Amino acid sequence: MRFWRKLRNLARRGRLERDLEEEIHLHLERKAQEYTVAGLTPGEARCAARREFGNVTRWREESRQAWVVGWLEALLQDLRYGLRAMRRSRGFTAVAVLSMALGIGANAAIFSLVHAVLLRNLPVAEPEKLVVLQPQRGGRPWFVSYPMYRALSERQQAFAGMLATSGQGQKRVTLDGAARQPDWVRTSLVSGNYFAVLGVEAHVGRTFTAAEEPLAVISYGFWEREYGLDPGVLGRTVRVTIGHAPDLAERVLTIVGVTPREFFGETVGEGPEMWFPILGVMPEAVRAQERNFLQVVARRRDGMSTEQAQAATHALYRKLLADDGQRPEEYQMRLESAARGLEGIRGRMERPLWALMAAVAVVLLIACANVATLLVARAAARRQEISTRLAVGAGRGRLVRQMLAESLLLAALGGGLGLLAAVWMRGALAALLVARLQVGLDAPVLVFTLAVTALSALAFGLLPAVAATANPKAAGRPLRLGQGLVAGQVALSLVLLAGAGLLLRSLRNLRALDPGFDRSHVLLVEVETHQVLLRGAERLSLYRDVRRRMGEIPGVRSASLSYVGPFGGGSRGTTITIAGDATPHPAGLELASPAYFSTVGMRLLAGREFGDGDALGAPGIAVINEALARAVFGNANPIGRRMRAADREVEIVGVVRDARQNSLRRDPRAMVFLPLWQQDTDFGSAEIRAAADPATLAAAARAALQAASPAIEIGEAKTLHEQVERTLLTERLLARLTTVFGAVALVLACVGLYGVLAYGVERRTREIGIRMALGASPAGVRAWVLREGLLLAGVGVLAGIPLTLWAARALESFLYALKPADPVTAGGAALVLVLVAAVASWLPARRAARVAPMKALRHE
Amino acid sequence: MGKERSELLPGTLDMLILKTLARGPEHGYGIAQRLRQISEDVLQVEEGSLYPALQRLQLQGWIVSEWGQSENNRRARFYRLTPSGRKQLAREVSGFERAMQAIVRVLREA
Numbered sequence: 001m002r003f004w005r006k007l008r009n010l011a012r013r014g015r016l017e018r019d020l021e022e023e024i025h026l027h028l029e030r031k032a033q034e035y036t037v038a039g040l041t042p043g044e045a046r047c048a049a050r051r052e053f054g055n056v057t058r059w060r061e062e063s064r065q066a067w068v069v070g071w072l073e074a075l076l077q078d079l080r081y082g083l084r085a086m087r088r089s090r091g092f093t094a095v096a097v098l099s100m101a102l103g104i105g106a107n108a109a110i111f112s113l114v115h116a117v118l119l120r121n122l123p124v125a126e127p128e129k130l131v132v133l134q135p136q137r138g139g140r141p142w143f144v145s146y147p148m149y150r151a152l153s154e155r156q157q158a159f160a161g162m163l164a165t166s167g168q169g170q171k172r173v174t175l176d177g178a179a180r181q182p183d184w185v186r187t188s189l190v191s192g193n194y195f196a197v198l199g200v201e202a203h204v205g206r207t208f209t210a211a212e213e214p215l216a217v218i219s220y221g222f223w224e225r226e227y228g229l230d231p232g233v234l235g236r237t238v239r240v241t242i243g244h245a246p247d248l249a250e251r252v253l254t255i256v257g258v259t260p261r262e263f264f265g266e267t268v269g270e271g272p273e274m275w276f277p278i279l280g281v282m283p284e285a286v287r288a289q290e291r292n293f294l295q296v297v298a299r300r301r302d303g304m305s306t307e308q309a310q311a312a313t314h315a316l317y318r319k320l321l322a323d324d325g326q327r328p329e330e331y332q333m334r335l336e337s338a339a340r341g342l343e344g345i346r347g348r349m350e351r352p353l354w355a356l357m358a359a360v361a362v363v364l365l366i367a368c369a370n371v372a373t374l375l376v377a378r379a380a381a382r383r384q385e386i387s388t389r390l391a392v393g394a395g396r397g398r399l400v401r402q403m404l405a406e407s408l409l410l411a412a413l414g415g416g417l418g419l420l421a422a423v424w425m426r427g428a429l430a431a432l433l434v435a436r437l438q439v440g441l442d443a444p445v446l447v448f449t450l451a452v453t454a455l456s457a458l459a460f461g462l463l464p465a466v467a468a469t470a471n472p473k474a475a476g477r478p479l480r481l482g483q484g485l486v487a488g489q490v491a492l493s494l495v496l497l498a499g500a501g502l503l504l505r506s507l508r509n510l511r512a513l514d515p516g517f518d519r520s521h522v523l524l525v526e527v528e529t530h531q532v533l534l535r536g537a538e539r540l541s542l543y544r545d546v547r548r549r550m551g552e553i554p555g556v557r558s559a560s561l562s563y564v565g566p567f568g569g570g571s572r573g574t575t576i577t578i579a580g581d582a583t584p585h586p587a588g589l590e591l592a593s594p595a596y597f598s599t600v601g602m603r604l605l606a607g608r609e610f611g612d613g614d615a616l617g618a619p620g621i622a623v624i625n626e627a628l629a630r631a632v633f634g635n636a637n638p639i640g641r642r643m644r645a646a647d648r649e650v651e652i653v654g655v656v657r658d659a660r661q662n663s664l665r666r667d668p669r670a671m672v673f674l675p676l677w678q679q680d681t682d683f684g685s686a687e688i689r690a691a692a693d694p695a696t697l698a699a700a701a702r703a704a705l706q707a708a709s710p711a712i713e714i715g716e717a718k719t720l721h722e723q724v725e726r727t728l729l730t731e732r733l734l735a736r737l738t739t740v741f742g743a744v745a746l747v748l749a750c751v752g753l754y755g756v757l758a759y760g761v762e763r764r765t766r767e768i769g770i771r772m773a774l775g776a777s778p779a780g781v782r783a784w785v786l787r788e789g790l791l792l793a794g795v796g797v798l799a800g801i802p803l804t805l806w807a808a809r810a811l812e813s814f815l816y817a818l819k820p821a822d823p824v825t826a827g828g829a830a831l832v833l834v835l836v837a838a839v840a841s842w843l844p845a846r847r848a849a850r851v852a853p854m855k856a857l858r859h860e
Numbered sequence: 861m862g863k864e865r866s867e868l869l870p871g872t873l874d875m876l877i878l879k880t881l882a883r884g885p886e887h888g889y890g891i892a893q894r895l896r897q898i899s900e901d902v903l904q905v906e907e908g909s910l911y912p913a914l915q916r917l918q919l920q921g922w923i924v925s926e927w928g929q930s931e932n933n934r935r936a937r938f939y940r941l942t943p944s945g946r947k948q949l950a951r952e953v954s955g956f957e958r959a960m961q962a963i964v965r966v967l968r969e970a
Binding site for chain 1: 887888889892906907908909911912914915916919927930934935936937
């Protein structure tokens with residue numbers, strides 16, 4: 001009650017002041033009147049009235065204190081005082097606020113990524129009840145067909161609902177009545193109940209209700225970009241081409257709704273722009289039992305645990321497989337939480353993101369130490385004022401509180417600025433991850449930033465404030481505290497610099513590696529052929545058509561298709577046995593079209609590559625790589641030898657050089673290549689060798705694929721160089737950002753060092769004057785200050801070395817061909833630090849050397 | 861000022877104000893007048909100290925104030941006891957009397 005009355009009083013302060021003033025005035029007037037009546041002169045009467053009343057100012061003050069919240073009032077007062085102090089020393093304020101902005105901004109930015117990728121739940125109803133059904137075949141992730149999804153969905157009892165999604169692909173879509181046509185649209189085929197199971201309501205219009213309708217739902221971003229948020233979009237049609245050349249058909253789909261702005265589908269890092277019901281686009285999927293292209297997400301029923309649901313689903317899955325005549329024992333069904341969405345980029349970004357979070361925490365620590373150093377130096381300069389105030393009776397707690405209020409202001413300003421910087425950087429950060437991410441400043445990010453800001457204010461404010469108000473006899477203490485803080489900054493900077501050095505050098509090591517193919521002049525197009533429903537000779541002729549069309553693009557030297565492709569991300573394993581020997585040899589398996597090796601630049605060491613005639617019906621052949629040749633045949637010539645690979649008798653017709661498969665980090669494995677033309681199966685990659693810049697052929701290549709069959713889903717088109725670089729994404733991201741953070745740390749540490757030295761010189765002007773009067777040379781004085789700076793840096797470096805070694809061990813998994821305790825890197829980082837420290841010490845040293853002895857002696 | 865004046869016992873000002881207001885609403889100057897008259901000028905307070913006390917009592921909700929006309933037709937702020945203020949007065953008076961009796965006993969016996 002009292003507190004609220006007081007708060008209300010705070011709001012109507014002006015009226016309370018006026019009332020009190022009037023009341024006191026009236027009182028004094030009546031009193032004076034009384035004395036006048038008793039016979040005093042008006043002047044005497046006023047004096048007497050005042051004497052009786054007592055100190056008017058004091059009683060007014062006390063009355064005021066009664067009606068306001070004491071601490072709040074004091075806080076406001078402290079903040080006002082802090083603002084004044086900040087205005088007085090603008091240089092200090094600027095440096096402190098910038099330091100905090102760097103520290104807090106970096107933390108807010110990285111945390112917003114961590115939050116978006118690792119922590120945030122899907123923006124759907126009750127996301128914690130969602131699970132993904134993750135089938136496995138022989139221990140590898142597997143997908144399900146539409147009939148399998150249907151059967152699972154109809155016969156399960158563990159879930160309130162079960163949806164299927166194809167994931168994100170790209171399609172050429174014609175928008176009817178639109179001013180311009182988009183290039184490629186990111187699309188996703190989903191079951192009719194997709195939005196219902198997720199619990200996502202349309203932002204405008206409605207979502208799907210049945211499985212077969214020819215309908216489309218578009219994303220908010222697509223609505224904004226292509227239709228300018230026009231509500232008239234509902235009822236408009238879009239056209240997609242389906243089928244295979246030459247039997248192409250066009251399907252007209254009606255837009256019925258727009259998803260909410262924050263909805264990005266079910267996979268973190270993706271963002272489809274258009275959703276179609278699976279059967280609305282490919283009605284034949286109903287019967288396509290062998291097309292395993294769907295992922296299934298389900299909503300747990302209340303009271304059903306994940307374990308129970310998993311047991312039931314696993315049993316049902318195997319039963320359905322057995323009914324289909326498959327071998328159920330090869331398959332498994334696992335349930336994993338899908339609350340935060342399907343894995344997407346999460347798995348590969350988890351460790352790097354936490355590593356970056358640690359790096360920015362160190363930056364913040366350095367920034368705090370930096371501001372604390374400056375505060376210590378300034379508090380020491382204000383020593384006289386502080387002792388005076390203590391002497392006249394100011395409470396120590398009150399003074400500490402006052403200084404903390406100023407720290408809070410500095411941190412808040414820095415935090416605000418940092419938040420702005422984080423907003424400005426978030427697009428760039430999401431781009432660094434090469435993902436469609438909604439990196440927002442939502443509530444958790446703001447709360448995190450606020451907490452970091454408050455903690456920082458305490459961290460850098462408390463120590464200097466306590467030290468400044470401590471026993472004035474310990475005069476050397478603040479300086480020593482400042483020196484300690486600077487040494488600490490240097491030590492932490494060394495950790496960041498050495499870390500950045502390690503990451504940069506391993507990135508260089510990786511880039512210098514020969515991957516075993518020629519990454520210049522090659523264009524890759526990712527494709528998905530699950531929706532191609534052709535078999536045997538029909539399929540073969542489609543594939544030949546695709547290769548022919550791509551080969552006819554002007555500027556193309558050769559074109560090929562393959563199952564995985566160089567650095568295609570996946571891999572298939574198989575076991576090889578040679579005739580007359582039962583020993584199985586494990587090997588990777590790749591299916592390749594004619595001209596594959598020459599297109600991607602894998603040198604043939606012996607024999608020949610696949611020709612167009614090595615097709616269905618022709619004798620089975622294979623090409624193997626050096627590693628497999630060495631493992632199976634030793635030094636003998638493998639050409640012409642027969643072996644069994646992937647359940648098929650083949651003759652070895654060629655040997656190629658070893659090449660790294662999906663990662664530069666892993667040594668090449670033993671590989672066997674079989675002709676794609678002999679396999680009657682999907683392919684996942686198309687390759688082109690260009691005469692000039694391959695990137696310019698991307699549009700033509702996609703068009704050629706699309707023209708051959710719109711059922712071929714086209715993913716990204718990129719050069720092989722980009723593809724390899726992309727596998728270095730994490731390394732690049734870490735190396736770049738830690739380098740930036742290291743540089744920031746270096747600058748901050750130097751500012752701290754400069755501050756402490758400059759303050760020391762200022763304080764010892766008299767001492768320096770005496771020394772010079774007694775014959776010390778300016779050069780000697782300069783050396784003296786420089787030595788002090790270097791000593792501080794040296795102590796910091798020494799303290800930083802064990803810290804660096806400890807931190808580097810955490811980086812070990814990110815390094816390549818480099819030991820965490822690499823002496824060259826650590827030594828280099830230390831050298832950089834000491835050199836920069838010398839530069840930072842030079843200015844105060846020069847100033848000290850210029851002290852005029854007489855002036856210095858008169859200084860105090 | 862022939863009479864000997866005595867300092868107010870600490871903590872009793874609030875009680876005296878409440879007691880004064882128990883007779884009816886009054887403004888600040890009037891309260892000061894009455895305190896002086898009734899105590900026959902013995903109780904000595906700086907009149908200004910009334911005002912912080914009045915603010916405190918208002919915050920406790922024991923008295924309320926409103927602006928009205930004074931005897932000589934001036935605008936003045938009148939303070940009035942609330943029911944909870946009346947209860948508080950009773951509590952303070954009985955507590956004070958107990959303490960006084962105890963003090964008097966000690967002074968007599970010891």
